[in-house]
Amino acid sequence: MKPTFNFTRRQWLASAFGFLVSSIAAPLAAQIKIRRIQTQYIAALAPEGATSGTGAETWGLWKVDPGPIGVWLRFYQALQKAGNIAPAGWRFDIDDWWLDENGLIMKAPEFPILAGQYYVTNGEENISLLTIEKPDAEGKQSWSLTDDKTIGDVTHGPCRSARYTPEGESGSCSPKYANRSAFPLKPGEAPPLVSGCNRKSYAVLIVFGLPMAG
Structure with a gap:
């Protein structure tokens, strides 16, 4: 991973609380209580312009930044030789x-994300309280954002997160078919298609806090 990548993703953390306080209107800030947590990341599937919707049962959560513990595409063969166990200890699933x-x-996020409330941000000027409801009788989960924020508003723009699964039989979708020259992706550029694979692109929301009780 390039040093600039690590720095950029974490740069905002040092001033996150100060940014939070300064960017919320004083009357509102006096009313809310936020418990800061170690930064987490939500992988969300939703229309960019939506402020609420259903389908949160398809969302996942990274409790730690998956970038620093990832494996470069060029080292995929070494990952195979290691029994599909990454140096950080997580297991790769072909x-x-x-x-x-x-x-x-x-590393894949944890599925499904738990019902609850999460303070999310795009890492810049936008903040919202994300509510994920408990599953209904069919297992569907609704979600909503406060302050008229959309998924696009609270998506961390520099991040891209694409999930690849086989179009056909098991093992037919492999990182060895990915075009390494496509990376790093330019701003707004979609992750590449990979031969033999279905691709889903997820928005990445930064979670920096939870509501405090009382």
Whole structure:
């Protein structure tokens, strides 16, 4: 991973709380209580312009930044030789794998994301309280954002997160078919298609806090 990538993703963390306080209107800031947590990341599937919707049962959560513990595409053969166990200890799944914007194979997020409330941000000027409801009788989960924020508003723009699964039989979708020259992706550029694979692109939301009780 390039040093600039690590720095950029973490640069905002040092001033996150100060940024939060200064960017929320004083009357509102006096009313909300936020418990800061170690930064987490949500992988969300939703229309960019939506402020609420359903389908949160398809969303995942990275409790730690998957970038620094990822494996470069060029080291995929070494990952295979290691029994599909990454140096950081997570297991690679040939039938369900993820790429970031730099060409790193990432650990998959945890599915499904738990129902609850999460303070999310795009890492810049936008903040919202994301509510994910409990599953209904069919297992569907609704979600909503506060302050008229959309998924696009709270998506961390520099991040890309693509999930690859086989179009056909098991093992037919492999990182070895990914075009390494496509990385790093340019701003707004979609992750590449990979031969033999279905691709889903997820928005990445930064979670920096949870509501405090009382």
